[in-house]
Amino acid sequence: MNKNLKEQVLRSSGVNVLKCMRCGKCSGTCPSYDEMEYHPHQFVYMVEKGDIETLMKSESIYKCLTCFACVDRCPRGVQPAKVVEAVRLAAVRQQDGNRLSADQIPSLLDEDLPQQAIVTAMRKYAK
Amino acid sequence: METFTYYPGCTLRTKAKDLDTYARASAEALGIALEEPADWQCCGGAYTTARDEIATKLSAVRTLNSAKEQGRALITVCSACHNVIKQTNYDISRDEDMAMKVNNYLQLPEPYAGETTVYHYLEMLRDVVGFDKLKEKVVAPLKGVKIAAYYGCLLLRPSAALAMDDPENPTIMEDFIRAIGATPVIYAQRNECCGGYITLEDKSQAAKRSGAVMGSAKDQGADMLITACPLCLYNLKKNSGSDLPVYYFTEILAQALGLKEGNDE
Numbered sequence: 001m002n003k004n005l006k007e008q009v010l011r012s013s014g015v016n017v018l019k020c021m022r023c024g025k026c027s028g029t030c031p032s033y034d035e036m037e038y039h040p041h042q043f044v045y046m047v048e049k050g051d052i053e054t055l056m057k058s059e060s061i062y063k064c065l066t067c068f069a070c071v072d073r074c075p076r077g078v079q080p081a082k083v084v085e086a087v088r089l090a091a092v093r094q095q096d097g098n099r100l101s102a103d104q105i106p107s108l109l110d111e112d113l114p115q116q117a118i119v120t121a122m123r124k125y126a127k
Numbered sequence: 128m129e130t131f132t133y134y135p136g137c138t139l140r141t142k143a144k145d146l147d148t149y150a151r152a153s154a155e156a157l158g159i160a161l162e163e164p165a166d167w168q169c170c171g172g173a174y175t176t177a178r179d180e181i182a183t184k185l186s187a188v189r190t191l192n193s194a195k196e197q198g199r200a201l202i203t204v205c206s207a208c209h210n211v212i213k214q215t216n217y218d219i220s221r222d223e224d225m226a227m228k229v230n231n232y233l234q235l236p237e238p239y240a241g242e243t244t245v246y247h248y249l250e251m252l253r254d255v256v257g258f259d260k261l262k263e264k265v266v267a268p269l270k271g272v273k274i275a276a277y278y279g280c281l282l283l284r285p286s287a288a289l290a291m292d293d294p295e296n297p298t299i300m301e302d303f304i305r306a307i308g309a310t311p312v313i314y315a316q317r318n319e320c321c322g323g324y325i326t327l328e329d330k331s332q333a334a335k336r337s338g339a340v341m342g343s344a345k346d347q348g349a350d351m352l353i354t355a356c357p358l359c360l361y362n363l364k365k366n367s368g369s370d371l372p373v374y375y376f377t378e379i380l381a382q383a384l385g386l387k388e389g390n391d392e
């Protein structure tokens with residue numbers, strides 16, 4: 001367990017992971033459930049345990065669509081999406097941690113793709 | 128004529144011109160003047176919820192503050208811009224640490240603390256114009272057309288910050304559809320995500336999500352689907368594999384107001 005990473009994720013997300021009652025509703029409503037190795041309720045639990053590096057290495061951090069369904073539907077107001085975001089930021093902020101670089105963008109474009117998709121991806125995948 | 132500050136955002140200048148053009152034309156016909164702030168910047172597309180992120184929030188604060196300086200409410204139309212600006216406004220009025228850092232950076236004549244009222248264009252139709260009034264202005268009602276309103280995620284959530292409508296049982300778009308003479312179609316996936324930006328790296332996930340949305344609308348007998356979001360429109364048209372027509376809500380608004388020819392798809 002990495003205490004500094006746990007502290008960073010807790011502060012950055014502003015989430016009190018101890019409020020979670022492990023009902024799994026966040027994961028039940030998550031549109032990316034099938035694509036995720038670790039599901040929203042597991043993020044909350046693993047952050048509580050301080051197991052941040054496992055999450056940082058998982059593709060799951062790039063599968064969250066930031067749809068805020070888990071935030072609105074959690075009966076305890078835990079806001080799991082904020083935990084996922086804080087872990088993702090911990091990963092992309094590391095040295096050489098960028099998932100996406102500006103030179104990769106042209107190959108991803110098609111004539112209809114809105115700019116919005118690119119700026120959003122740059123926010124999610126790079127620093 | 129009531130004047131509002133209007134924030135179009137980057138995509139409405141490029142790939143989503145129809146969303147913008149018909150928003151402006153319809154507002155004018157409804158007696159609403161929209162004025163862009165002088166030097167607006169892209170909102171960034173997604174709100175960064177992290178409390179230790181400051182730079183990613185500055186653009187939205189600049190936009191909010193320029194409306195404040197003009198003494199006006201702010202109108203947005205793209206769902207993503209709306210979400211970013213609304214969440215920024217919500218957080219800056221509650222998170223003192225963030226407000227302090229943002230204001231220390233921006234050095235505005237007067238610190239910004241969330242004073243601006245933000246309306247999505249749909250809220251402007253409901254709360255400023257009024258759906259009854261809109262109905263009176265309709266010259267070409269879309270009689271008999273069954274329209275599925277697609278909220279997606281960005282217009283409704285997180286509901287504490289967005290505060291547009293009931294996040295699980297919204298009515299604003301259905302009321303809009305009724306006001307222009309058409310029939311709303313209620314379907315299960317109307318407030319679930321289309322896949323969003325995941326299309327850049329995982330087409331199959333985008334296909335799965337947008338396919339589920341379109342399938343759900345079609346099963347309930349929709350003739351078309353409307354959205355306020357350029358990325359939703361993209362996913363639903365290009366990734367869903369469905370042939371159900373998708374339009375911006377401003378296109379059918381302009382059509383009902385007699386400002387645009389009907390869609391012949």
Ligand code: SF4
Pocket residue numbers: 019020021022023024025026027040041044073074075076077078079080
């Ligand atoms: S919905 Fe809330 S309380 Fe339930 S498992 Fe998820 S975070 Fe915990």
Ligand code: SF4
Pocket residue numbers: 026029030031032033040063064065066067068069070071080081084
């Ligand atoms: S915000 Fe992310 S983790 Fe939460 S329900 Fe949506 S996709 Fe899943």
